[in-house]
Amino acid sequence: MRVARIAVAAFLVGGVVSSCGTGPTLQAASAELQKDMQRLEADDVFKNPLKKLRIVDRPDKDLPCDKGKFQRVLRATADEERKTPDVDGHLDLAQRLMENTLSRVLHYKMTYDLTQTDWKDARVIEGRKDVPGITVRVIVVPESPTWRLVAETDCLSRS
Secondary structure: OHHHHHHHHHHHHHHHHHHHHOOOOOOHHHHHHHHHHHHHHHOOOOOOOOOOOOEEEEEOOOOEEEEOEEOOEEEEEEEOOOOOOOOHHHHHHHHHHHHHHHHHHHHEEOOOHHHHOOOOOOOEEEEEEOOOEEEEEEEEOOOOOOOOEEEEEEEEEEO
């Protein structure tokens, strides 16, 4: 029995030590963020000229965020034409459309804040890719541009 406990303890310690690598790097996160930008531009919904997708900031510059660490940022806007005077319905539709794009096309794990259903003037969407360390936030508003997206890497070392 004692041998089994020692073997289990050694296995657990070995697993913890092997999973404690250097973690995500800026290079890996930047490459994934570039892919996300390309996937967004190629998505059936957002390549439609009526959506007016505009990449405001491309993730091609290292931005200092801590001593020896950097991050990359992607900013984009797009529009969903309001077809009815119902603001809540418009925001709900635009929110669902963006959540589907983020989760199915860009592969973000979405977080949900159910208190937003009472908001009359905006919605906030947030998603995360723990590996390689990217967070996306989208503000959905009734006026143009409907979607204001900011995706950024964590504050990471270059290597």
